[in-house]
Amino acid sequence: MTPFTPRATPALGPGSEFDRIRAIWQRLGPHAAEVGDDAAIVHVGGEQLALSCDMAIEGRHFRLDWLHPAELGWRIGASAISDLAAVAAEPIGMLVSVGVPRRLAVEFLPELMAGVGRSAAHTGAVVWGGDLVQSDAVVVDVMVAGRVARPVLRSGALPGDALWVTGRLGGPHEAVAAWLAGREPHAEARARYAKPLPRVREALWLRDHGATALIDVSDGLTGDAGHLAAASGVALAIAAESVPRLPGVEHWESALVGGEEYELLATLPPAFGDEDAGAFAARFALPLTRIGDAAAGQGVRVTRGGQPVELPDAFSHF
Amino acid sequence: MTPFTPRATPALGPGSEFDRIRAIWQRLGPHAAEVGDDAAIVHVGGEQLALSCDMAIEGRHFRLDWLHPAELGWRIGASAISDLAAVAAEPIGMLVSVGVPRRLAVEFLPELMAGVGRSAAHTGAVVWGGDLVQSDAVVVDVMVAGRVARPVLRSGALPGDALWVTGRLGGPHEAVAAWLAGREPHAEARARYAKPLPRVREALWLRDHGATALIDVSDGLTGDAGHLAAASGVALAIAAESVPRLPGVEHWESALVGGEEYELLATLPPAFGDEDAGAFAARFALPLTRIGDAAAGQGVRVTRGGQPVELPDAFSHF
Numbered sequence: 001m002t003p004f005t006p007r008a009t010p011a012l013g014p015g016s017e018f019d020r021i022r023a024i025w026q027r028l029g030p031h032a033a034e035v036g037d038d039a040a041i042v043h044v045g046g047e048q049l050a051l052s053c054d055m056a057i058e059g060r061h062f063r064l065d066w067l068h069p070a071e072l073g074w075r076i077g078a079s080a081i082s083d084l085a086a087v088a089a090e091p092i093g094m095l096v097s098v099g100v101p102r103r104l105a106v107e108f109l110p111e112l113m114a115g116v117g118r119s120a121a122h123t124g125a126v127v128w129g130g131d132l133v134q135s136d137a138v139v140v141d142v143m144v145a146g147r148v149a150r151p152v153l154r155s156g157a158l159p160g161d162a163l164w165v166t167g168r169l170g171g172p173h174e175a176v177a178a179w180l181a182g183r184e185p186h187a188e189a190r191a192r193y194a195k196p197l198p199r200v201r202e203a204l205w206l207r208d209h210g211a212t213a214l215i216d217v218s219d220g221l222t223g224d225a226g227h228l229a230a231a232s233g234v235a236l237a238i239a240a241e242s243v244p245r246l247p248g249v250e251h252w253e254s255a256l257v258g259g260e261e262y263e264l265l266a267t268l269p270p271a272f273g274d275e276d277a278g279a280f281a282a283r284f285a286l287p288l289t290r291i292g293d294a295a296a297g298q299g300v301r302v303t304r305g306g307q308p309v310e311l312p313d314a315f316s317h318f
Numbered sequence: 319m320t321p322f323t324p325r326a327t328p329a330l331g332p333g334s335e336f337d338r339i340r341a342i343w344q345r346l347g348p349h350a351a352e353v354g355d356d357a358a359i360v361h362v363g364g365e366q367l368a369l370s371c372d373m374a375i376e377g378r379h380f381r382l383d384w385l386h387p388a389e390l391g392w393r394i395g396a397s398a399i400s401d402l403a404a405v406a407a408e409p410i411g412m413l414v415s416v417g418v419p420r421r422l423a424v425e426f427l428p429e430l431m432a433g434v435g436r437s438a439a440h441t442g443a444v445v446w447g448g449d450l451v452q453s454d455a456v457v458v459d460v461m462v463a464g465r466v467a468r469p470v471l472r473s474g475a476l477p478g479d480a481l482w483v484t485g486r487l488g489g490p491h492e493a494v495a496a497w498l499a500g501r502e503p504h505a506e507a508r509a510r511y512a513k514p515l516p517r518v519r520e521a522l523w524l525r526d527h528g529a530t531a532l533i534d535v536s537d538g539l540t541g542d543a544g545h546l547a548a549a550s551g552v553a554l555a556i557a558a559e560s561v562p563r564l565p566g567v568e569h570w571e572s573a574l575v576g577g578e579e580y581e582l583l584a585t586l587p588p589a590f591g592d593e594d595a596g597a598f599a600a601r602f603a604l605p606l607t608r609i610g611d612a613a614a615g616q617g618v619r620v621t622r623g624g625q626p627v628e629l630p631d632a633f634s635h636f
Contacts, residue, residue, distance in 0.1 A: 040413065042410070042446065044465075045364040045365030046364060051446060053414075053447075053448055054415075054449055055416075055417060056451075057417055057451060059454075060417075092360070092362075095369060095370070096371075097371045097373040098373075099373060099375055099457065128358035128360065128369060129358045129369075131372055131373045131459070133374075134375075135455075135457070136455065137453075137454065139373075139375070139457050143415075145360070147362075
C-alpha cells in the first residue's frame with residue numbers, strides 16, 4: 001500500500017516519477033488520517049486494525065500466460081497480506097474487487113478467486129466479499145484487514161541497529177526475466193514467483209525479539225531499504241555479498257533490486273545475534289541473514305568486496 | 319459490493335449473465351465468512367464494522383469527458399459510501415486504489431483524489447491510504463469501513479410491510495442518456511449524477527423508526543427491489559405512478575430502471591405512515607415516498623394504472 005498521509009511523505013525513498021506523484025498526492029490529503037505505513041492503523045473498539053490494499057493490473061503487474069489462474073490469485077492475495085506482515089499484523093479478512101473481460105468470467109475467474117481464497121486461508125483470514133465488474137484487462141484489488149497488538153513501523157530504526165532479511169532473494173526477478181526472454185524459469189525461481197509466502201508469523205517473532213523497524217520487500221531490497229532509511233532518518237549500509245540468493249539465481253543484482261519478494265527486511269538491536277537468527281531459522285525453516293547496518297546519516301549505500309557499487313533502477317516488470 | 323457468501327447467493331435477484339457468474343463464484347467460497355449484504359459485517363474489539371468495496375472502470379462505469387475529475391472522484395467515493403448507508407453503518411474511513419495512465423497523473427489524479435476525499439469528509443470519514451499504479455484506463459476501487467450498531471439487512475422485510483423510497487429518481491439515467499445522445503443533460507439530472515449524496519443519516523433514522531429491510535438503489539429501483547424481495551423471501555408490488563421523479567425527467571421508466579441513484583429503498587411496518595414520512599422529509603429536506611407493498615410470495619411486480627407493465631432490463635451504462 002502507498003500511505004497518503006502528510007506524515008508519510010518523507011518516508012518515501014527516492015524513486016520514479018510515479019513515486020514523486022505519490023508524494024504530491026499525499027500532501028493534498030486534507031481529509032487523510034494521521035496514520036500510514038505499509039498499512040493504515042485504525043483504532044476500533046479497543047483494538048487496533050491494520051488495513052491495506054494492493055491493486056494489480058494485467059500487462060502491468062502480471063501476464064495471463066505466466067501463471068495458472070489459481071497461482072495468480074494466490075500471488076495477488078499474498079502480496080496484499082504481505083503489507084500486513086510488514087507492520088506485524090495478523091490477517092483476519094479481505095475484500096476482493098475484480099474486473100475481468102466477459103470471455104474470462106466462466107473458467108478463469110473462479111480459479112483466480114479460489115487462489116485468492118487459499119492465500120487468505122493460509123494465514124487464517126477469510127474472504128468477506130468484494131466487487132465484480134467487466135473490464136478489458138484483468139484488474140484485481142485486494143483490501144486486507146488484520147489485528148495488530150503492537151505495530152512495527154518503518155520509522156523505528158536506530159543508528160547501531162543491524163539490518164536483517166528473511167529468506168533467499170532473486171527468484172521472482174529471474175523468473176520474470178526468463179519469461180520475458182521467452183524461456184521457462186527454473187523451478188525454484190518460478191515457485192517463488194508463483195507462490196510467495198507472506199511472513200506473518202515471522203513478523204510477530206521479529207517484533208517479539210526487538211525489531212525496531214520492519215518493511216516487506218516489494219519494491220526490491222535496496223528500494224525498500226531506502227524507504228526504511230528515509231522513514232527512520234538513518235543511513236543503511238548493505239554488503240551485496242551477504243545478501244542470500246535463491247539457488248540458481250545467477251545475477252547477484254537480482255537479489256538486490258528484484259521486487260515482489262515479500263520477504264521481510266528488519267532492523268534489530270546490536271544484541272540480536274547469530275544465535276537468535278539460528279533460533280528463527282529453526283522455528284520457520286527459513287534463513288534470517290544479517291546484510292548490513294544502520295548508522296547516523298541518510299540513504300542506502302551498497303558495497304561489494306568493500307567497494308561501492310551502482311545498481312540499476314528498482315525492479316519493474318515491463 | 320457483491321457479497322460472496324453462500325448465504326448471500328439466494329439474495330441475488332434475477333439478472334444478467336454477470337449476476338449468474340457472481341452466484342457461481344459465491345458458491346465457491348470455502349474460505350468466505352458467513353456474513354454478507356451490501357457490506358460485510360465484521361466483529362472487532364466489541365464493535366461491529368461494516369466493510370464494502372466498489373470498483374469503477376473508465377469506459378465501463380464512467381467517461382472522462384462527462385465530469386470534472388473532482389466530480390468523478392466524489393461520485394466514486396459516494397458510491398462506495400452508499401453501500402454503508404445501505405446497512406445503516408456510519409463511515410469512518412476508506413482506502414482508495416487508483417490506476418491511471420501516466421499522462422493523467424499530474425493534473426487529473428490530484429483532482430480526482432480531492433473529490434474522493436471530499437466525499438469521505440462529507441460523511442465524517444477520512445482517507446487512510448491506498449495504492450497507486452499505472453494503467454491504460456482509469457480504474458478506481460474504494461474500500462469503505464464504517465461502524466454499525468445495529469445493521470439493517472436486505473433480508474428482513476415481512477409480508478404486510480410497505481415499501482418506501484427516499485428522494486426523486488431518474489436523474490442519473492437521463493443524464494447518461496443525454497450524454498450518449500450527444501446532448502448536455504439538464505442541470506438537475508446532471509447534479510444528481512455528478513454529486514450523489516449517500517443517505518447515511520437517513521438510514522439511521524429509518525433504522526430507528528423500524529425499517530425491517532434496507533438496500534441502496536444502485537442497480538435500479540426494480541433491480542434492487544428484486545434483491546430485497548429475494549433476500550427477504552417476499553413479493554414486492556410497486557405502483558409505477560407513485561415512484562417520485564426528479565423534475566425534468568421525461569420518461570417514467572428512467573425512475574424505475576435507472577441505476578446509481580444512491581437513494582434508499584426500505585420496508586417499514588404498516589404502522590409507519592404519512593405523518594412519519596412527513597417528519598423524515600422535514601428533517602432531511604428529502605421526500606420519503608410509499609411506492610408499494612410486501613406480501614407473501616416472491617419477485618417484483620410493477621403496475622401502472624392497475625395494469626402490469628414490462629420493463630426494459632436494468633440500467634447499463636453502455
